[in-house]
Amino acid sequence: MNKRLEKGLVQAYASTTDFFNFAPFGLALRAAGHGFRSRILSFSSIPFSGPLKTLKEHLPPEIAIVKSLDGADISLERGYNVLIINGIHEGLGSNKITLSQLLRFINTKPPHLELVFSGSGLPPEILDKADLITEVHLSHQSNKKEATVEVITGEGKGKTTYCLGKALLASAAGIKAAIVQMIKAPKHYGEVQAIERLANIEIYSLGEGFIGRSGEGIGKKHVEAAQRAWEVWLRKLYSKKYGLLVLDEINIATHYGLVRPERVVEMLSQKPPGVELLLSGRYAHPDVMRAATTVIEMKEIKHPFRAGIKARKGIEF
Numbered sequence: 430m431n432k433r434l435e436k437g438l439v440q441a442y443a444s445t446t447d448f449f450n451f452a453p454f455g456l457a458l459r460a461a462g463h464g465f466r467s468r469i470l471s472f473s474s475i476p477f478s479g480p481l482k483t484l485k486e487h488l489p490p491e492i493a494i495v496k497s498l499d500g501a502d503i504s505l506e507r508g509y510n511v512l513i514i515n516g517i518h519e520g521l522g523s524n525k526i527t528l529s530q531l532l533r534f535i536n537t538k539p540p541h542l543e544l545v546f547s548g549s550g551l552p553p554e555i556l557d558k559a560d561l562i563t564e565v566h567l568s569h570q571s572n573k574k575e576a577t578v579e580v581i582t583g584e585g586k587g588k589t590t591y592c593l594g595k596a597l598l599a600s601a602a603g604i605k606a607a608i609v610q611m612i613k614a615p616k617h618y619g620e621v622q623a624i625e626r627l628a629n630i631e632i633y634s635l636g637e638g639f640i641g642r643s644g645e646g647i648g649k650k651h652v653e654a655a656q657r658a659w660e661v662w663l664r665k666l667y668s669k670k671y672g673l674l675v676l677d678e679i680n681i682a683t684h685y686g687l688v689r690p691e692r693v694v695e696m697l698s699q700k701p702p703g704v705e706l707l708l709s710g711r712y713a714h715p716d717v718m719r720a721a722t723t724v725i726e727m728k729e730i731k732h733p734f735r736a737g738i739k740a741r742k743g744i745e746f
Contacts, residue, residue: 432463433510434510434542434543437539438544438561439535439546439559440543440562440563441545441546441556441563442547443551444564444567447549448565449473451598455587456590457513457594458492459590459593459618459619460510460511461492462619462622462623462624463742464491465491467492467512470495470513470520471496472514472515472525472526473515473516477598477601479602484601487600487628488601489626511542513547514544514547517546521552528554531555535555560733562729562730563587564585564730565585567725569718576706577705577706578700578722579708579723580724581708581727582709582712583727584729585726585728585732588709588710589677589709592608593620595675596608596673597630600628603629604629605672606629606673607632608624608677609633609676610636610658610677611659611682611687612637612682612710613636613638619742619746633661635657636658640681652687656687666696666700672705673707674705675707678710679710680708684714697720
């Protein structure tokens with residue numbers, strides 16, 4: 430392994446339903462941008478994907494996906510920085526992997542390997558050993574069959590990575606995707622560097638940087654940047670060139686008054702048919718959630734920041 434993470438942790442995304450969580454795939458995309466390699470063992474069917482060979486051809490070379498493999502064949506010493514085990518409930522239910530194997534992965538994990546578990550009904554023995562736990566709640570879903578509007582909100586980790594993962598898989602399946610980031614300033618984030626190498630997906634970081642939870646530090650530059658980002662967003666939306674669009678951090682922008690929530694609701698009512706929208710960020714406005722077809726809440730149960738572990742290159746940025 431040429432590169433090593435500063436510190437590898439154990440993450441757990443515990444879904445309350447069988448709903449598919451794209452966040453681990455977004456994490457792998459971010460890691461790839463910094464040259465870190467990810468291995469994804471998925472026991473769940475992967476949305477958008479056809480034949481696995483075709484999917485692999487459109488992913489960053491740092492990401493390797495394995496489906497329906499016996500868990501006993503997974504080694505922690507194959508030169509990967511991130512090991513993601515997705516759809517654990519299906520793996521355990523089909524006896525393709527056992528709880529003892531999962532616990533052995535944790536107990537024998539090299540110190541610089543990030544280990545990520547995802548699925549519904551994660552065993553408490555895994556949660557007890559995790560450094561980070563996010564509960565993924567599907568709090569609202571309509572019965573409409575047309576292209577959806579998803580709001581991804583909550584205090585927990587995984588909102589942006591959920592959007593990144595879904596956009597990545599959609600683009601790999603031939604659906605043109607774009608991500609507009611309202612708050613993040615243009616920097617060499619992992620997702621930006623990875624996406625620059627890929628076809629069929631674009632990313633635009635158009636903000637002025639971090640805003641504190643109390644709104645401190647908001648100035649004229651943030652207001653102007655948000656307006657520019659909003660205009661770019663509308664051009665992308667009405668161009669009819671995209672099948673999936675992500676407006677990252679829009680919920681934060683509306684919460685702090687950078688974009689009025691009624692403008693967001695109006696935009697959703699005028700959405701062109703056939704395009705799927707993802708609106709992310711904590712503090713989602715109630716009117717925006719009511720206008721969505723799906724609302725996903727990332728609930729923080731445990732976070733390594735509370736233990737003094739700082740954001741890590743390739744994982745958090």
